[in-house]
Amino acid sequence: MTVTDTLTSRGAAEKAARIELAACYRLAAHYQMTDLIYTHITAKVPGTSDQFLINPYGLRWEEITASSLVKIDVQGNKIEDSPHDVNPAGFTIHSAIHMARADAHWVMHTHTRAGVAVSCMRDGLLPLNQIALQFYGRLAYHDFEGIALDLAERERIVADLGPRNNLILRNHGLLTVGRSASEMFNNMFYLNRACEIQVSTLSMGQPLQPVPPEVCEHVAGQWGTMTLEDLQLEWNAHLRLLDTLDPGYRE
Template sequence: MTEAVHPAPASMSAAEWQARCELAACYRLAWHYRFTDLIYTHITARVPGEEGHFLINPYGLAWEEITATSLVKIDVDGNKVGDNPHPVNPAGFTIHSAIHRASHDAAWIMHTHTRAGVAVSTLEEGLLSLNQIALQFHNRISYHDYEGIALDLDERDRLVASLGDNPVLVLRNHGLLTTGPTAASMFNTMFYMERACAIQVATLSMGQPLRAVPADIAAHVAKQYESSMGDEDDVALEWAAHLRLLERIAPDYRD
């Protein structure tokens, strides 16, 4: 967890301020790692202790501009809660609201349109078991068929059904989505999912015969990840490293 440079505003709980600082960190890190899509797509967080309230990026700001105070609080329908000068994009919250409402564990949700992620989303088989990084997602990825731009509220139930209990949802012909109970777990999952997709795109571009990992080995490695490398302490160590990076390159994220 990161400590805020400024104390929480008088009208805000310490828990909300902590969530704001961590969500702003996610946006800045996504910018640094080139996961952004200009002003579009979202990373959202449930406001601790507030039923049906969430934090989202101000519509129109680039992700490298986002700070803890600029984040907008909204309700489950994407309407602003409280006084904030920044606009929001309610239509863009359709996917996030569906999952936030349905899953208590999905307190944090990240959706991206990266080149590698979208490329893999267009493949019939999606992410392939081609390398060690990809194997941490073996049997942990769900897929949702493309229905057009996510503006229709009636798609929300189908999104939730597609995700099931997995932390990753590949939106076919669209992009990637990861969830988690914490900012660290959500971002960690997207970081390595994006890397797995980038490696797959590079591998397929070579035009050589592929050597897929046998199914029994893939299952074995997935269990290894789950039992050793998937420990929350490891995720916390990675998150701390990410935050130290921000302290060097963009410490104003906590403003």
């Protein structure tokens, strides 16, 4: 049976989730948000509460396809045949959030240069511009405890994230969650963009123009009016770009 036959044999909902997750990996590679073969983007298998899709350990993100994604349980163990290995240790953070948050169907974790740089700042993400204000009052922080291999740390990560969808892991990187691929990816795309802008702004060594707190609140509220339908329009644009570059992720 070929990989294409294997993908076709799956249920429609799982097949669609696999295609969207593969797209997330390819897009993250395109936007330079990868860490070679490390970090993860994961998705719950539709219709399940304890099954997830994850990247094959060892593949670059731009190599990932829908059929190469591996199905695992909450401990990161493979639950169906696959020629690919997984990195169970890397699933520590993801499993905790997936299991604690019924709405966190999609979880994305990155070690981008700008994201890690901002995570090293005492004050974290600053309310400097319109994009950063998308996260004003909606951004959680988790203090660095070492490489996330300790299962005991999972409870503290979940507690620090709370009901929010965006987390800065101090001295480590960024994490976003969503009800859909579009919501999760939108959160990461703009959180990382806000970090990039902050790094560029601070590098100029010029006095900063502060945004008054009441304006910060107002702009955050404006961002909050975006719906899943709005995010889907943006996601569709990402997919059109990806299909132009290389539609092979769908296989």
